[in-house]
Amino acid sequence: MFVRGSVSKAVRTGVCGRMxxxxxxxxxxxxxxxxxxxxxxxxxxxxxxxxxxxxxxxDKTAVIFGxxxxxxxxxxxxxxxxxxFGAHRVFNxxxxxxxxxxxxxxxxxxxxxxxxxxxxxxxIFPAFDQIxxxxxxxxxxxxxxxxxxxxxxxxxxxxxxxxxxxxxxSPEAYFAHTPGLKVVTPRSAIEAKGLLLxxxxxxxxxIFLEPKILYRASVEQVPTGYYTIPLGKAQVVKTGSDVxxxxxxxQMHVLNRAVKMAEEKEGISCELIDxxxxxxxxxxxxxxxxxxxxxxxxxxxxxxxxxxxSEIAAAMQEHAFLHLEAPxxxxxxxxxxxxxxxxxxxVPDVLRCYEGxxxxxHY
Numbered sequence: 001m002f003v004r005g006s007v008s009k010a011v012r013t014g015v016c017g018r019m020x021x022x023x024x025x026x027x028x029x030x031x032x033x034x035x036x037x038x039x040x041x042x043x044x045x046x047x048x049x050x051x052x053x054x055x056x057x058x059d060k061t062a063v064i065f066g067x068x069x070x071x072x073x074x075x076x077x078x079x080x081x082x083x084x085f086g087a088h089r090v091f092n093x094x095x096x097x098x099x100x101x102x103x104x105x106x107x108x109x110x111x112x113x114x115x116x117x118x119x120x121x122x123x124i125f126p127a128f129d130q131i132x133x134x135x136x137x138x139x140x141x142x143x144x145x146x147x148x149x150x151x152x153x154x155x156x157x158x159x160x161x162x163x164x165x166x167x168x169x170s171p172e173a174y175f176a177h178t179p180g181l182k183v184v185t186p187r188s189a190i191e192a193k194g195l196l197l198x199x200x201x202x203x204x205x206x207i208f209l210e211p212k213i214l215y216r217a218s219v220e221q222v223p224t225g226y227y228t229i230p231l232g233k234a235q236v237v238k239t240g241s242d243v244x245x246x247x248x249x250x251q252m253h254v255l256n257r258a259v260k261m262a263e264e265k266e267g268i269s270c271e272l273i274d275x276x277x278x279x280x281x282x283x284x285x286x287x288x289x290x291x292x293x294x295x296x297x298x299x300x301x302x303x304x305x306x307x308x309x310s311e312i313a314a315a316m317q318e319h320a321f322l323h324l325e326a327p328x329x330x331x332x333x334x335x336x337x338x339x340x341x342x343x344x345x346x347v348p349d350v351l352r353c354y355e356g357x358x359x360x361x362h363y
Contacts (some may be wrong), residue, residue, distance in 0.1 A: 004268060005108040027218045028237065028256040030190045036223035045215040047189040048077045048154075051196040052115060054226050056085045059113050060151075065091045066100055066117030074119055075156055075215050092148045101127035101153070105135050108151035113200060121157035121277070122169045135181030135205040149203030154196075156212035157185070158250050158301050159347045164340030169204075169248075170302040170333070175207045176279040177313070182231060183278040187252040189220040194229030195276065201228060211250035217329065228279040234282035240271035243295040243360050246286055246312060248275040251299050258353035265354075268361050278308055283315055290316050294325035299348050304332035326363035331356040 024198070032039045042050065055062045064078055070092045082090040093100050097118055102118040110150030118124045131153065139147040158166040175183050182204050186192035192210065199206040237252070238259065247255045252274050262268040271289050275281055290296050296316055298309035313328040333349045339346055 003182045014128065028254045029218055029220050030188050030221065031318050032190055032221050032223050036227040037225045039221040039223045041219050042189050042222040043216050043219050044189045044192045045075055045077050047193040048196055048210065049079060051193045052081060055200050056081065056089060062113035062115065063112065064115045065093050067093060067095055069117050073214060091185045096126040097123050098130055101130035104151055105130060105148055108148035109138065109146055113150040116153050118153055118155040121155040122166050124155055124171060132178045135274055138177045144245060147203060148205050151205040152199050152208055153212060154208045157209040158211040158213065158296055159343060160213045165338040168338045168343065170300065172209060172278045173302055173306055173308045176308055181205055181207055181279065183207045184231060185211065185249040187249055187274055187280060189222050191229060193222055194227050197226060198228035198231050202231060209280065213250050232277045232280040232282060234276055235274045236271065236285065236287040237274050238272040240269040241352055242269040242293055242351050243297060243357055244271045244289040244293045245275065245297045245357060246273045246275060247299045248278065251301060254300055254348060254350055255353055257350040258357060261350060261354045262357045266358060268357060270357060286312065290320045291323045297329045297331065297356045299331040299353050299362050301333050303335045305328055305335050307332050327359045329356045
């Protein structure tokens with residue numbers, strides 16, 4: 001376990017610099033949609049907090065629970081919510097992920113909007129059976145008579161710079177393999193609030209992965225009101241003509257730097273896509289881009305074997321084979337336990353992603 005506050009301190013003191021670049025550069029940020037109304041400065045953790053606050057205000061059945069959430073949680077995402085809404089709606093649970101998941105499923109089956117926090121994504125595996133064998137199949141096994149709509153598992157995921165093999169994993173592919181679950185991960189504060197509100201509003205169980213290194217990494221003008229970003233719809237962050245580059249979560253900031261490096265050094269025009277939703281993923285947007293560029297690079301922190309990049313590569317080989325000018329390039333973590341002492345070499349950085357882009361273009 002981390003000492004409380006150590007993660008945010010590490011982010012402030014340069015972990016982001018080691019992961020995202022070798023020099024100073026702003027992270028990839030978004031402009032708020034004017035139609036969403038007035039906006040104010042928020043970072044990702046405060047945007048997530050705001051989304052949950054709005055949910056508690058609008059939905060009187062909504063409850064938030066997990067390990068240490070009553071005082072704000074390790075990353076402070078639930079800070080102030082118990083004081084505002086009471087201990088009967090925001091409360092701590094025993095240190096049992098299986099118990100948290102089972103309790104959440106039971107509440108959701110009774111019509112409650114259950115927002116369960118798993119303290120780190122690495123801790124979700126004791127609850128794996130509950131999530132993939134119960135939550136994911138609840139509607140199907142009852143012939144549609146019952147469901148666990150309104151069930152969201154929030155959990156901090158991905159590398160933070162010093163987490164090692166129990167605090168840095170990216171488990172999205174495990175859950176994307178399970179029919180009945182939706183898997184979502186944001187790259188920024190605006191995206192986090194809109195995607196979380198959309199996840200809460202949908203009537204399917206959701207795994208909402210929050211890249212922990214981004215909680216305090218940047219500030220955006222986030223709309224203060226209620227808004228949603230559609231699930232299952234990728235975003236073309238930057239248009240280009242030579243190669244399609246796909247990522248999600250914190251890897252988007254790495255890819256943004258790599259794309260700029262490729263353009264500056266070699267004049268390569270990159271189309272950058274944020275998948276946003278891992279399952280269901282937006283095959284159409286990626287396919288249309290690959291048909292245009294003829295090349296694809298996918299990057300993620302999870303190990304390369306059976307990482308979700310494999311599914312994207314296979315789908316493009318199946319549906320865009322005659323358009324491809326080069327093999328699909330995957331830039332990923334390695335097939336080893338996540339190494340504490342070599343974390344900066346394990347996580348795909350700007351240079352590795354740039355080399356992947358160059359490899360695809362010059363094949």
